[in-house]
Every structure is written in structure tokens, then in C-alpha cells.
Amino acid sequence: MKTVNEIKLTVDAKSVNEAYCRVAVASFASQLDPTVEEISDIKTAVSEAVTNCIVHAYRAKKGKIYITVSVTDDSTVIVKIRDNGIGIQDVKKAREPLFTTGGDDRSGLGFSVMECFSDKLRVYSKEGRGTTVTIYKKIRGKCDDDS
Amino acid sequence: MQVLFKKDKDTLTAYLNGDIDHHTAKSIRETIDSEMQRLMPGKLRLDFKNVHFMDSSGVGLVMGRYKTASVYGCAVSVCEMPSSVEKIMKMSGLGKIIEFEKD
Numbered sequence: 001m002k003t004v005n006e007i008k009l010t011v012d013a014k015s016v017n018e019a020y021c022r023v024a025v026a027s028f029a030s031q032l033d034p035t036v037e038e039i040s041d042i043k044t045a046v047s048e049a050v051t052n053c054i055v056h057a058y059r060a061k062k063g064k065i066y067i068t069v070s071v072t073d074d075s076t077v078i079v080k081i082r083d084n085g086i087g088i089q090d091v092k093k094a095r096e097p098l099f100t101t102g103g104d105d106r107s108g109l110g111f112s113v114m115e116c117f118s119d120k121l122r123v124y125s126k127e128g129r130g131t132t133v134t135i136y137k138k139i140r141g142k143c144d145d146d147s
Numbered sequence: 148m149q150v151l152f153k154k155d156k157d158t159l160t161a162y163l164n165g166d167i168d169h170h171t172a173k174s175i176r177e178t179i180d181s182e183m184q185r186l187m188p189g190k191l192r193l194d195f196k197n198v199h200f201m202d203s204s205g206v207g208l209v210m211g212r213y214k215t216a217s218v219y220g221c222a223v224s225v226c227e228m229p230s231s232v233e234k235i236m237k238m239s240g241l242g243k244i245i246e247f248e249k250d
Contacts, residue, residue, distance in 0.1 A: 015168075016170055018168050018169060018170050037231070040231040040234075043200060044201075044202050051168065051204065055169060105204075105208060106204075107239065109207075112203075112238075113235065
């Protein structure tokens, strides 16, 4: 598959930007004519990834979140979300449902939701260096709803 | 995000409004908890009719209210969920401990 269009965003790791990030990604993805549900899935997955950067990677300290959104010639949206935060010690464990290092009403479902609401999820992390999460979402659109 | 409340007999209904994410969850939580402490209802209903977006922070919010409410012997239910909210609630397995009200 080949990238046909791409945008890059850099945002401060502030919780007030969570809404902007998911809406910006969803808005760019809308060129593939997704269904309401597909748009909602993308927003949810992006929101989880961005929240992880703020809550875990930077632990509420200052930092930047780097987002690249591309659409491919086979109608896939690829969202890459990168931070330069503390990294994840054990990615396999972090991806387990209900595992969380954040107290305070965190559900521990972030990665499970990203997996469930996308077609593929890649997580690359290095302790002390940061984490890159890549979300792949194939847009089937309205025509394939009946199949 | 504003939360409106209605008390009917022993039931306190919280009408949630807008997006629920990590950024908005804190003030929603504080608002609901203070109202719950003030009125000590036997049942807390969370109404999602006007929630247009929710991520796992919303699941954490409901789980947390369930924990807080059970300290007071208060039951918790959720209702009027749009399909996007219902999808993440079902996926989370919350239905095993909290009643999903159907009309």
C-alpha cells in the first residue's frame, strides 16, 4: 500500500489538547468517506494514545506529542503517535486488559480499546526514550456495510 | 462539561453532557461525588443521552463511581447510551457489575 496523503501535527502534552487531536485526525480521515462508526472508532483510539502520552509518558510534565496521519491507496488510515517520554518497561504487560500504573479511576483499558477499535496496533517503546504507537484502520465505508 | 441532576424519591440521576475524556473526567467525577455525598441517594443513575464522545476515561469514571457509591450502599446504573458509548461500555465488561438500563 502506498501513502497518498499525509499530515503532521505537533502538540503540547496537555490534556486540553486531547479533544483537538482526535478531532483533527478524524477530520483528515474523513476524505476516505468513513461511516459514523469508523470515525468514532478512530477518535476513540487516538484519544487513548494521546492520553497515554500525557498521563504516562510525560507524567503530567511538559512535553510534545508528534502525530503523523496518512491515508493509503487501499483506504487505510495510519496514525502514528510518538512521544519522548519515559517509555514502557514491559510493552506486553502494558497491553494486557486492566493493567494500569495510573491510579485515580484509570480503567487500564487504553491499549485494549486501541486494539479493539482498530485493525492493527503496533507499539514500540524504549525506556527513557519514548514510545511510538501506530494505529491502522481500514475504512470500508458505507457501500460494504451489507457484506 | 456540565452535569445536571434530578432527584426522584431515592434515585439521583446525573445527566452527562458533551465529551468524556481524561481532560473532562476529573470535574465530572468531583461534581457527581459531591452531589452524591450531599443527597445520599439509594441509587445513582448516569444518563449518557447527550454524550457524543467517550473513551476509556468514561469507563474509569463509571467504575470509580460504582466503588464510591458502594461505600454508601448506593446502587449504580447507566442509561440512554448512544451506540458509540454502548460499544466501549460493553467491550469493557462493566455490564457484569453495573446495570445497563433498557427503555
